[in-house]
Amino acid sequence: MRPARSVMKRIIVLVLLLLAAMPARAQDAFLTALPGLGGGFGAQVEAVERLGALGDPRALPALRALSEGRLLRLADGTLLIRDGATQVNAATGAPQQAAEADTQRININNRVRGALRGALGQLQIISPDPDERFAAAEAIFRSRNAANVPLLEAALARESVPRVRERIALALAASRLVASDPAAKLAGITALGATASPEARSILLEARAANADVLPQIEAAVADIDRRLAIRRVAETAFQGLSLGSVLLLAALGLAVTFGVMGVINMAHGEFVMLGAYTTVIVQDLARDIPWLQPWSLPLAVPMAFLVTAAIGAAMERGLIRHLYGRPLETLLLTFGVGMMIQQAVRLAFGAQNREVISPPWMQGTLMLPFDVPVTANRLWILCFSLVIFALILAAIRMTRFGLEMRAVTQRRAIAAAMGIRTGRVDALTFAFGSGIAGIAGVALSQIDNVSPNLGTGYIIDSFLVVVFGGVGSLAGTLIAAFGLGVINKMLEPWAGAVLAKVFVLVAVMVFIQRRPRGLFPQKGRAAEA
Amino acid sequence: MTETSKITRRVALAGLTTALTAPAFRPSFAQAAPIKVGVLHSLSGTMAISETALRDTVLMMVEAQNAKGGLLGRRLEAVVVDPASNWPLFAEKARELLQVHKVDVTFGCWTSVSRKSVLPVFEELNGMLFYPVQYEGEEESKNIFYTGAAPNQQAIPAVEYLLGPDGGEAKRIVLLGTDYVYPRTTNRILRGFLNSKGITDADIMEEYTPFGHSDWQGIVARVKRFAGEGKKTAIVSTINGDANVPFYRELGNQGIKAEDIPSVAFSVGEEELAGIDTRPLVGHLAAWNYFMSVQSPANTEFKALWQAYIKNPRRVTNDPMEATYTGFNMWAQGVAKAGTTAVDAVRPAVIGQTFAAPAGYTETMLPNHHLSKPVMIGEIQADGQFNIVYKTPEVVPAENWSRFIPENANRRRG
Known part of the structure; x- marks a missing residue:
C-alpha cells in the first residue's frame, strides 16, 4: 500500500514537473524567435514562420500587433x-511604458504579411470563437503548406460548426495537394474538385506542373469546377450589367422629369448630382462628432440632398429658366453656363481635391447571393435604392395631386390654367422635384465614384442618352433603357474592352434613334404633339 | 458662348495675377524690372485635382525666393494662366505667356498630351519649360527640362520589384491603363521588358479604359479570373486621375488583398489617396521618386515650407510637387551661374546643376535635359501615407529613349 502510494506520488510529481517544463521549453523557443520580428523583412518572415509553427499562444498578440502596425521597437531591441x-x-506581457520619441513602429511588406496570415491561421485554428476558426482555415487554405496536414486533421476532428468544418476540409485538401503522400494527394484533388470555388481551381492549376503523374485527375477536377462556375459567371455578368444600369437609372431619373416631362434641356443636371454628393460629405462631416448619429449619416443625407438641390433647382427655374420657355437653344446655353458656374463655385469653396466619403460597414465588402454568386455590397444597395426611388417617383406622378397637376400642365397648359391650376407654381415644383432627384442620385454615386467638382460632367451625356433612348416623357422607357444599356455594355466588355464596348453601345443607340426617333416607348396621342 | 467665357476667364485671371503678386511687391526691388515666372497648370476641369497643388508650389517658391532677396538683385513675379484641362488651350496660353507676358521661364503641364501641345510653341519662340511629372519618355527638346521620371526611373524598377522575391515573384502581369499616350507607350515598353524576362504574351493581360472610368466591376472580376489560373499575378496600373478612386474601391470591395494580387501604380500619390479610405488597400504599391514619408533634412524643410505656405498642417506633399521644387531650385541656380535670365545662356548653365532634393539624394541635371533620380517603392498604409519598402542605393540616370522599344536601337544614348 505504502510503496504503491509513494510510486504514485513520484509519478504525479514527475508528470507535474514535465508539464511545468514543457511550456518553459516552448517559451524558450518563443523567446529566441521573437526578436526576429523587429529585424529586416527576411528575418521577419523567418521569425513569423517559426512562431506560427511553435503553436505557442503567447505569440498571438505579438503577431497580431505586427500585422496591425502596433508593434514597436525600442533602441535596445x-x-x-x-x-x-x-x-x-x-516577451513578458508585462506593462512597460515608453516615450513616443523612443519607440519606432515596425513596418512590414507583402511577403511578411503573407507569412503572418499563415502563422495567425495556425495559431487561431484552436480559437474558441467559430468566426476566428473560420478565418484561420481560410488563411491556411490560402497559404497552403504540407506541414499543416496534421494540425488540420486534428482541427477537423474537433470541429462541430458545419460552415467552419467545410472550410477546414477545403484547407486540408489544399494542404494535402502539396504533401508528398500520393493517396492524400488524390483525396485532396477529389475534395477540391467537388467545390465551386475559383480559389480551389487556381490551386489545382498551380499543382499541374509539379504533379505530372496525377494530371488526368487534376484536369477532371478543374473541368468539374468550370462547369459549376459557368452558370455563376453568367449571373455575375448579369449583376454587373444591372448594377451599371442602376447607376445610369439614378443619374437619368431626375433628367427624365426635367427634360422628359417638362422639356427643359438642363445641362446643369450633372452639377445637381454633384451637389447631392457634396451634401453627403457635409452631412457626414457634421455627424462625425455625434456618435449616435454617425451610422445614420448616409440615410440622413438622402432627404438633405433632396432639399438642398430642390431649393437650388426652384431658384434656378424661377430666376432664369422660366424666362426662356419655348426657346430650347437659349435654355441649353444658359443651363450649360450655370453648370460651369456651380462647378467652379464648388471648386473654390471645397478645393479641387477629392473629398472622402465614408462607406458604412454594411456597404463594404462582398455578399454571397444564393448559388454562391458574389456581389459587392455597395452595388447591391445602390441597385435596390434606384428601384425604390423609381417606384416613389412613379407613385408621386401617378397618385398625388401634385403629379396630376404636373401632368395637366405639361399636356395642355392653357386648359390647366383655366381649371385654376397655378401653372407657374407647378413648373417651379416640377423642376425642383427633378433637381432633388438628381441630388438623391448624388448621394448614391458618392459611394462608388469620386466626390470632386467634376463628378457631374461624367454623367450628363449618359443621362441624356438613357432618356432619349427610352423615349422622352416615358419613365418606364427610362427604366428599361438604363438596364438594357447597362447589361449590353457589360456583355460586350469582356471581348471588346471597356473603351470599344462603350463605342459599340453609342453606335447601336445612334442607329436605333435613326430608325425610331422617338425612342423605345414613344409618347402617343395628344401628348406626342405637344 | 466660348468667346464670352474666355473673356471673363481672362479678366478674372488678370485680376487674380495682380492680386497674387501685389502683396509680394517690395520697394527694395523697385529699380530693376522683375523676372517673370510663368505658371501653366490647369486650375479648372478634370486635371485641376492634380495641378492646382503644383500652381501653389510654384507660387510658394517665388515667395520664398523673393524672401531670400530675389535673383540677380531682381524680384520674381509669377504669371498664372489657366489652360482649363483643355489641350489646345495649353498651346494658346503658352503663346500668351511667351509673347504677351514675356516670361523668362515657365513651370507647367501634367498630362503628356498637354506637353505635346505646347512643345512646338516653346521651340518656335525659344522659351524654357520645366515639366515636373513622370512620363513615357521618347522625347527630348532643348526648350524643355524634364524633372519627373523617365520609364527606366519608375516603371521598369517597379515591375522588376514585383518579379523579385520581396514583390511576390509574379509570373503573370496585368497592365491596366487609361486610354491615352502615356499608358500606351509605358505598357509597350513594359511588354518588351517582360518578354525579355521570359514572361510571354499569354501571361500578360492588357486593358484600357476611358478617362474618368467609374465602373470597374467587370475588369476587376476578369483580373481575378486571370489571376486564378495558378500563377502568381500582379497588377501594373497606369490609371490616371479620377478613375483611381473607384478602381481601388472596387479592389477593396471584391476582396483583392495585396498579399494575393499586389498592384503597383505609377500615378497614385498622397494627393490621390486623400479621397479614399485606405484601410482595405494596405500593401498595394506605388512607385515614385519621392514619398512624403522620406526621412531627410531636405524633406523636413520642404514639408515645413509647404504647410506654412498653404496654412494647413495636414496638407500632403507628393512626387510632382517635389519635382517642381527641385526644378525651380535648379533653374534658380542656373540663372545665378549664368548671371542673366536669357534662355540661351541659362540652358547650358542648368545642365550639370546638382541639388540635394527632398528625396534624400543629390540629383543632377543631365545633358539629355532629364534628372538622375532615386527610385522608391512604397506600400499604402492605413493612414494614406506610404511605407517605403525599397529604394535604389544610388540615383539612376534617366534614359528617355527606352531600350525596350525596337525603333530606338539606332538612336544615340545619353
Whole structure:
C-alpha cells in the first residue's frame, strides 16, 4: 500500500514537473524567435514562420500587433505591443511604458504579411470563437503548406460548426495537394474538385506542373469546377450589367422629369448630382462628432440632398429658366453656363481635391447571393435604392395631386390654367422635384465614384442618352433603357474592352434613334404633339 | 458662348495675377524690372485635382525666393494662366505667356498630351519649360527640362520589384491603363521588358479604359479570373486621375488583398489617396521618386515650407510637387551661374546643376535635359501615407529613349 502510494506520488510529481517544463521549453523557443520580428523583412518572415509553427499562444498578440502596425521597437531591441494608450512588453506581457520619441513602429511588406496570415491561421485554428476558426482555415487554405496536414486533421476532428468544418476540409485538401503522400494527394484533388470555388481551381492549376503523374485527375477536377462556375459567371455578368444600369437609372431619373416631362434641356443636371454628393460629405462631416448619429449619416443625407438641390433647382427655374420657355437653344446655353458656374463655385469653396466619403460597414465588402454568386455590397444597395426611388417617383406622378397637376400642365397648359391650376407654381415644383432627384442620385454615386467638382460632367451625356433612348416623357422607357444599356455594355466588355464596348453601345443607340426617333416607348396621342 | 467665357476667364485671371503678386511687391526691388515666372497648370476641369497643388508650389517658391532677396538683385513675379484641362488651350496660353507676358521661364503641364501641345510653341519662340511629372519618355527638346521620371526611373524598377522575391515573384502581369499616350507607350515598353524576362504574351493581360472610368466591376472580376489560373499575378496600373478612386474601391470591395494580387501604380500619390479610405488597400504599391514619408533634412524643410505656405498642417506633399521644387531650385541656380535670365545662356548653365532634393539624394541635371533620380517603392498604409519598402542605393540616370522599344536601337544614348 505504502510503496504503491509513494510510486504514485513520484509519478504525479514527475508528470507535474514535465508539464511545468514543457511550456518553459516552448517559451524558450518563443523567446529566441521573437526578436526576429523587429529585424529586416527576411528575418521577419523567418521569425513569423517559426512562431506560427511553435503553436505557442503567447505569440498571438505579438503577431497580431505586427500585422496591425502596433508593434514597436525600442533602441535596445525590446519589442512593445501598443494597445490603445498602454504598452506591454511582447516577451513578458508585462506593462512597460515608453516615450513616443523612443519607440519606432515596425513596418512590414507583402511577403511578411503573407507569412503572418499563415502563422495567425495556425495559431487561431484552436480559437474558441467559430468566426476566428473560420478565418484561420481560410488563411491556411490560402497559404497552403504540407506541414499543416496534421494540425488540420486534428482541427477537423474537433470541429462541430458545419460552415467552419467545410472550410477546414477545403484547407486540408489544399494542404494535402502539396504533401508528398500520393493517396492524400488524390483525396485532396477529389475534395477540391467537388467545390465551386475559383480559389480551389487556381490551386489545382498551380499543382499541374509539379504533379505530372496525377494530371488526368487534376484536369477532371478543374473541368468539374468550370462547369459549376459557368452558370455563376453568367449571373455575375448579369449583376454587373444591372448594377451599371442602376447607376445610369439614378443619374437619368431626375433628367427624365426635367427634360422628359417638362422639356427643359438642363445641362446643369450633372452639377445637381454633384451637389447631392457634396451634401453627403457635409452631412457626414457634421455627424462625425455625434456618435449616435454617425451610422445614420448616409440615410440622413438622402432627404438633405433632396432639399438642398430642390431649393437650388426652384431658384434656378424661377430666376432664369422660366424666362426662356419655348426657346430650347437659349435654355441649353444658359443651363450649360450655370453648370460651369456651380462647378467652379464648388471648386473654390471645397478645393479641387477629392473629398472622402465614408462607406458604412454594411456597404463594404462582398455578399454571397444564393448559388454562391458574389456581389459587392455597395452595388447591391445602390441597385435596390434606384428601384425604390423609381417606384416613389412613379407613385408621386401617378397618385398625388401634385403629379396630376404636373401632368395637366405639361399636356395642355392653357386648359390647366383655366381649371385654376397655378401653372407657374407647378413648373417651379416640377423642376425642383427633378433637381432633388438628381441630388438623391448624388448621394448614391458618392459611394462608388469620386466626390470632386467634376463628378457631374461624367454623367450628363449618359443621362441624356438613357432618356432619349427610352423615349422622352416615358419613365418606364427610362427604366428599361438604363438596364438594357447597362447589361449590353457589360456583355460586350469582356471581348471588346471597356473603351470599344462603350463605342459599340453609342453606335447601336445612334442607329436605333435613326430608325425610331422617338425612342423605345414613344409618347402617343395628344401628348406626342405637344 | 466660348468667346464670352474666355473673356471673363481672362479678366478674372488678370485680376487674380495682380492680386497674387501685389502683396509680394517690395520697394527694395523697385529699380530693376522683375523676372517673370510663368505658371501653366490647369486650375479648372478634370486635371485641376492634380495641378492646382503644383500652381501653389510654384507660387510658394517665388515667395520664398523673393524672401531670400530675389535673383540677380531682381524680384520674381509669377504669371498664372489657366489652360482649363483643355489641350489646345495649353498651346494658346503658352503663346500668351511667351509673347504677351514675356516670361523668362515657365513651370507647367501634367498630362503628356498637354506637353505635346505646347512643345512646338516653346521651340518656335525659344522659351524654357520645366515639366515636373513622370512620363513615357521618347522625347527630348532643348526648350524643355524634364524633372519627373523617365520609364527606366519608375516603371521598369517597379515591375522588376514585383518579379523579385520581396514583390511576390509574379509570373503573370496585368497592365491596366487609361486610354491615352502615356499608358500606351509605358505598357509597350513594359511588354518588351517582360518578354525579355521570359514572361510571354499569354501571361500578360492588357486593358484600357476611358478617362474618368467609374465602373470597374467587370475588369476587376476578369483580373481575378486571370489571376486564378495558378500563377502568381500582379497588377501594373497606369490609371490616371479620377478613375483611381473607384478602381481601388472596387479592389477593396471584391476582396483583392495585396498579399494575393499586389498592384503597383505609377500615378497614385498622397494627393490621390486623400479621397479614399485606405484601410482595405494596405500593401498595394506605388512607385515614385519621392514619398512624403522620406526621412531627410531636405524633406523636413520642404514639408515645413509647404504647410506654412498653404496654412494647413495636414496638407500632403507628393512626387510632382517635389519635382517642381527641385526644378525651380535648379533653374534658380542656373540663372545665378549664368548671371542673366536669357534662355540661351541659362540652358547650358542648368545642365550639370546638382541639388540635394527632398528625396534624400543629390540629383543632377543631365545633358539629355532629364534628372538622375532615386527610385522608391512604397506600400499604402492605413493612414494614406506610404511605407517605403525599397529604394535604389544610388540615383539612376534617366534614359528617355527606352531600350525596350525596337525603333530606338539606332538612336544615340545619353
